[in-house]
Amino acid sequence: MKQFKQVYIFELRNYLKSKVFIGLTLAIILIMAAVMFFPRVSALFKSEEPDEDAPADVGILLLCDEAKAYPEGLLESTFSSAFPGYIVRLPGSEKTLRDEIDAGAADYGVIVKGEDSFEFVVKTRSLIDQTGAAVQGVLTAARQRLLMQKAGLSPAETAEILSSGVMMETVTLGQDQTQRIAYTYIMVYALYMAILIYGQMVANSIAGEKGSRAMELLITRVKPNAMIFGKVFATCTAALGQLVAVFGSAIVLFRVNASYWNGAEIIGSIFNIPGSLLAYMAVFFLLGFIMYAFLFGAVGSSVSKPEEINAAITPVMLIFVAGLMVVIFSMSFGNVDNAAITVMSFVPFTSPMAMFTRIAMGSVPFWQIAVCLAILAVTTVGVGVLSAKIYRTGVLLYGNKPGLVSVIKAMKKA
Amino acid sequence: MELELRGISKSFGEKKVLDDVSFVASSGRAFGLLGRNGAGKTTTIRIVMDVFPADSGEVLIDGSPIDYSKIGTGYLPEERGLYPKKPIDEQLLYFARLKGMNRTDATRAIDYWLDRLDMAAFKQKKLQTLSKGNQQKIQLITAVAHDPDLIVLDEPFSGLDPVNAGLLKSVVEEEIEKGKIVLFSSHQMNYIEEFCDHIAILNRGSLVLEGSLREIKRSYPRTTLTVTSPEIGRIAAAFGGEPTGDALTLKLRDEAEKRSVMQKLAADYEIDGVSVFEPSLADIFVEYAGDAC
Numbered sequence: 001m002k003q004f005k006q007v008y009i010f011e012l013r014n015y016l017k018s019k020v021f022i023g024l025t026l027a028i029i030l031i032m033a034a035v036m037f038f039p040r041v042s043a044l045f046k047s048e049e050p051d052e053d054a055p056a057d058v059g060i061l062l063l064c065d066e067a068k069a070y071p072e073g074l075l076e077s078t079f080s081s082a083f084p085g086y087i088v089r090l091p092g093s094e095k096t097l098r099d100e101i102d103a104g105a106a107d108y109g110v111i112v113k114g115e116d117s118f119e120f121v122v123k124t125r126s127l128i129d130q131t132g133a134a135v136q137g138v139l140t141a142a143r144q145r146l147l148m149q150k151a152g153l154s155p156a157e158t159a160e161i162l163s164s165g166v167m168m169e170t171v172t173l174g175q176d177q178t179q180r181i182a183y184t185y186i187m188v189y190a191l192y193m194a195i196l197i198y199g200q201m202v203a204n205s206i207a208g209e210k211g212s213r214a215m216e217l218l219i220t221r222v223k224p225n226a227m228i229f230g231k232v233f234a235t236c237t238a239a240l241g242q243l244v245a246v247f248g249s250a251i252v253l254f255r256v257n258a259s260y261w262n263g264a265e266i267i268g269s270i271f272n273i274p275g276s277l278l279a280y281m282a283v284f285f286l287l288g289f290i291m292y293a294f295l296f297g298a299v300g301s302s303v304s305k306p307e308e309i310n311a312a313i314t315p316v317m318l319i320f321v322a323g324l325m326v327v328i329f330s331m332s333f334g335n336v337d338n339a340a341i342t343v344m345s346f347v348p349f350t351s352p353m354a355m356f357t358r359i360a361m362g363s364v365p366f367w368q369i370a371v372c373l374a375i376l377a378v379t380t381v382g383v384g385v386l387s388a389k390i391y392r393t394g395v396l397l398y399g400n401k402p403g404l405v406s407v408i409k410a411m412k413k414a
Numbered sequence: 415m416e417l418e419l420r421g422i423s424k425s426f427g428e429k430k431v432l433d434d435v436s437f438v439a440s441s442g443r444a445f446g447l448l449g450r451n452g453a454g455k456t457t458t459i460r461i462v463m464d465v466f467p468a469d470s471g472e473v474l475i476d477g478s479p480i481d482y483s484k485i486g487t488g489y490l491p492e493e494r495g496l497y498p499k500k501p502i503d504e505q506l507l508y509f510a511r512l513k514g515m516n517r518t519d520a521t522r523a524i525d526y527w528l529d530r531l532d533m534a535a536f537k538q539k540k541l542q543t544l545s546k547g548n549q550q551k552i553q554l555i556t557a558v559a560h561d562p563d564l565i566v567l568d569e570p571f572s573g574l575d576p577v578n579a580g581l582l583k584s585v586v587e588e589e590i591e592k593g594k595i596v597l598f599s600s601h602q603m604n605y606i607e608e609f610c611d612h613i614a615i616l617n618r619g620s621l622v623l624e625g626s627l628r629e630i631k632r633s634y635p636r637t638t639l640t641v642t643s644p645e646i647g648r649i650a651a652a653f654g655g656e657p658t659g660d661a662l663t664l665k666l667r668d669e670a671e672k673r674s675v676m677q678k679l680a681a682d683y684e685i686d687g688v689s690v691f692e693p694s695l696a697d698i699f700v701e702y703a704g705d706a707c
Contacts, residue, residue: 003512010508213495217556220463220489221512396465 003222007230008237011205015238025242029249036253039260060106061086062097062121069115070142079110082138097121110135115143181331183270184360187281188331188353190243192324194285195292196317198239202231202293203300203309206391211305215395224392228301229384232293239289280359283373288352291380292320298387301394316349323350327357336362346372348379415441415476417462417564417595422471424457431457432468435621437614441563444586444596446610446627448603450703453616455599456492459566462597463489486513486562492569492599494553498542502533502552505541506559513560520559527555531581547578554582558589565589566597571605583608603696613695617703631692637666638691639675645683663691 015021061083063075079088089106091097097109101121108131109121118139120132141162148158206228209215218227254261254271261267273281299312323344330341336358345354345368355372358364417439424432432454439445449455461468464482473480497505503524510520528534531551541549550573557565567586571579586609590596600606606613607627614624623630641664643649646657653675655662666672676688693701 002514006508006511209497212498213491213493214497216491216493216495217489217509217553218512219465220460220487220491221509 001226003226004230007222007227008234011231011234012237014205015201015234021238021242025245028246032246032250033253036250036257040257043260059083059086059108061088062091062100062106062109063088063112064091064094064097064109065112066094067112067114069112070146074142075112078138078142082134108135110139112139180269180360182267183273183277184331184357185328186270187285187356187360188324188327191285191288191352192320194239194243194289195320198235198289199292199296200309200313202235203296203313204306205231205235206297206300206395207303207306207309210301210303210395219395224395225388228294228297228388228391232290232297232384235293236286236290240286277360280356280369284352284356284376287373287376287380291348291376291383292316294380294383294387298383298390298394301387301391319349323347323353326350327353331357331361337364346375348376351376415563415593415595416474417480417597418472418474418477419458419462420472420474422458422461422468422473424454424461424466424468431619432461433619434471435616435619436471437612437621437624439595439597439612441593441595442590443611444590444598444609446606446613447597447599447616448601448606448613448699448703449599449616452618453703454619455616456568458616459489459568459597459599462564463487463566485564486560488557488560488562488565490554490557490565490567490570492572494550496541496549496553496556499540501538502528502541502544503537506552506555509556510559513562515560523559523561524555527559530585531555546573547575550574551578551581554585558585562594564595564597566599568599569601570598571600571602603694603699607695615699615702622702623698627695630698634693636669636672636690636692639664639666639672639688640691641679641688642686643679643683644686649679649683660686 061079063079065075076088076090079086086107091100094111097106097111098121100106101109101123104123107122109119111119111121113119118135120135122129122132144162145158148161149155153161209218251271254267295316296313299316300309303309303312326340326344327350330336330338341354341358344350345358345364347354351372355364355369359369418437420436422432422435423430435454435458437445447455447458460466462473464480464487475481475485496509506524506528507517507520510524511517515523525534528537531554533548533551533555536544536548536552541552544552554570557567570582570586574582583605586596590609596609598606598610611626611628612624613627613630615622640661641649642661644660646660646662650657650662653662653664655664664675666675672690679685679688
C-alpha cells in the first residue's frame with residue numbers, strides 16, 4: 001500500500017507537471033470560453049451599431065419583373081416589409097441585375113419569370129442560407145393574395161385566410177431524445193477521447209520504463225501490482241481532474257452567459273442533465289476508463305519500446321471503435337434500443353457507451369442496468385488482475401516484440 | 415552477516431537457467447560472481463533481489479530465509495537506465511522512497527551522495543543532459559542511497575573513465591568497510607581481482623568454481639618460473655624455451671626443483687628477477703568458463 005501510494009503520487013505529479021497536460025486543459029477551457037462568450041460578444045457588437053440610415057451591413061435585394069406578372073409597386077412594397085434588413089431596388093433589366101450581383105454590389109436578386117415561377121440569383125450559395133426559401137414564401141403569399149382578390153375576396157378576408165394555421169404541441173411519454181442527444185454525444189465522445197488519450201499514456205509510461213531500462217531498477221523495489229495499480233489510478237485521477245476542470249468551467253461560463261443563450265435549447269439541455277443520469281455517467285465512465293487503462297497497461301508491458309504500442313493496441317481499439325460507431329449511428333437514427341446496441345450494452349468493452357446511451361435516450365429496465373454494471377465491474381477487476389500478471393511477466397521480456405501471445409505463454413511457465 | 419544461496423535452481427519453460435547453485439558471501443568482503451554471457455548471473459541476481467522466486471533452493475541470511483522487509487538491498491543493473499526526462503533529484507527521491515525512506519532522510523542521503531560523487535551541481539538537471547559516466551554515477555546513488563545491507567553491482571565499471579572508476583572504487587571500499595555484503599558481477603577481471611576475496615564462476619547455469627581467490631590461485635601447481643635477465647639468450651640456450659624480450663618462462667618438472675633452479679640462475683647469470691608464475695583470474699576464468707557454449 002505504501003508503494004502504491006508512492007507510485008500513485010509520482011505518476012500523478014508527472015501528469016500535473018506535464019506541459020502537454022496543462023496546455024491541453026487550458027486550451028480546451030479557452031475554446032469553451034470562446035464558445036460560451038460568443039453570444040454575449042456578438043450582442044455587444046450589435047448594440048454598438050449606429051441605428052441611423054444606411055448601416056454598413058444592410059443587405060441589398062434586387063427585383064426585376066420583366067414579365068409584369070404583378071401590379072406595379074406591389075412587389076417592391078411586399079419585399080420591403082418582408083425583408084426589413086434589406087434595401088430593395090429595381091435595377092430595370094435582368095442583365096443589370098445579374099451584373100450587379102456578380103460584381104458583389106448586391107446580395108440577392110429576384111427575377112420574376114411569370115405568375116408561377118421566378119429565378120433566385122445569388123453569387124455564392126451557402127449551405128445554411130434560407131433567403132431563397134423566404135423569397136419563395138413571400139412570392140407565394142403575394143400570388144395567393146392576388147388570386148383570392150381576383151376571386152372576389154376582400155383584403156381582410158384574404159389576410160385572415162393567409163394567416164390561419166394550426167398549433168402543434170408534442171407530448172413526450174418516454175425520453176425526449178432531442179433534449180438528451182447533446183449530452184449523450186458529449187459523454188460518449190468524452191469517454192472515447194479519454195480512453196484514447198490516457199490509455200495511450202498508461203501504455204507509453206510502462207513501455208517507456210522498459211525502453212529506458214528504468215524497469216530493471218523498478219522491479220527490484222516495487223511489487224508489480226503496486227506499480228500498475230498506481231499508474232492506472234494516477235492516470236484515472238488526472239483524466240477525471242481534467243474533465244472536472246473542463247466541464248466545471250463550462251458550467252460556470254454558461255451560468256455567467258446564460259441570459260445570452262436564451263432560446264438555444266440544445267446548449268441549455270447540456271447543462272440540465274438530471275442528477276441520476278450524471279451518476280450513471282460517472283459510474284460508467286469510471287469503470288470503462290479503468291478497464292481500458294488496465295488493458296493499455298497490459299499492452300504497454302508486452303512491447304519493448306513505446307513505438308510498438310500502436311500496432312499492439314489495434315485489436316483492442318477496433319472493438320472500441322466498432323462500439324462507438326454502432327452507438328453513434330443508433331443515436332443518429334433515433335433508435336437506441338436496436339439489437340446491436342442491446343447486445344453491446346452487455347459486452348463490457350462496449351457497455352459503458354452503449355448502456356449509457358440506452359439509459360439516456362431509450363427505455364431500459366433496471367435489471368438490465370444492474371446486470372450490465374455487474375458484468376462491467378467484474379470484468380474491470382478481472383482485467384486489472386490479469387494485466388498485473390501480464391505486467392509482471394512482460395516487463396522482463398525484451399527483444400523482438402514479445403507480443404501478447406508470448407507474454408501469456410511466459411505467464412503460464414513462470 | 416552472511417548471504418547464502420543454497421541449491422538454487424530455476425527454469426524458464428524448457429530451458430534450465432540455474433542448476434543447483436550454492437555459494438556464501440560474507441559482509442565486509444566483496445564477492446565476485448563471474449560467468450560468460452548467458453551463464454545465469456542476472457537470473458541469480460534477480461532471485462537474490464526477489465524479482466522472482468527460485469524453482470527450488472533457498473536464499474538465506476545468517477542461516478534463516480531472507481526477510482526483505484528487514485534486509486535492505488541495493489542494485490546497480492547492468493542495463494542502466496532511469497527516467498531520461500526527469501530531474502535527477504526528483505527521481506532519486508522517488509527511488510529512495512520506494513525503498514521505504516521518509517522524505518527527510520531520503521533528501522539528506524541524496525544530498526550526501528550527490529556531493530560524495532561530485533554531482534551536486536547537476537541536482538536539478540534532467541538525466542538525459544548528463545554524460546554516460548555521470549548518468550552511471552546517478553544510477554549508483556539509487557543502489558546505495560537507502561543504506562542497504564546487501565549491494566549488488568552488475569558491471570559497475572563499464573563506461574567509466576579512470577577518474578570516475580577511482581571514485582567508484584573508493585565508494586565500494588567504503589561500503590565494504592562499513593560491513594556491507596557486496597556482490598560484484600563483471601567481465602573486467604582486473605577489477606574483480608582487485609576487490610574480491612571470494613569468487614564463484616557460473617557456466618551454463620552451474621557453479622563450476624567457488625572459493626577464496628587466494629586459495630584458488632595457490633591450488634595451481636607452482637612449477638612455472640618467470641625469469642627476467644639481460645642475459646636471457648644464454649639462459650634460454652641452457653634451460654630451453656623461447657624468450658619474450660627480457661623474460662623467459664621456465665617449466666619445471668616438479669615443485670621440488672624450484673629452489674635448485676633458482677640458486678643456479680642466481681649463481682651463473684646476471685638476474686633482474688625470478689618469480690613463481692601464478693595464473694591471473696582471467697586465466698582461471700577461461701579455464702573454467704571458456705568451453706564452447
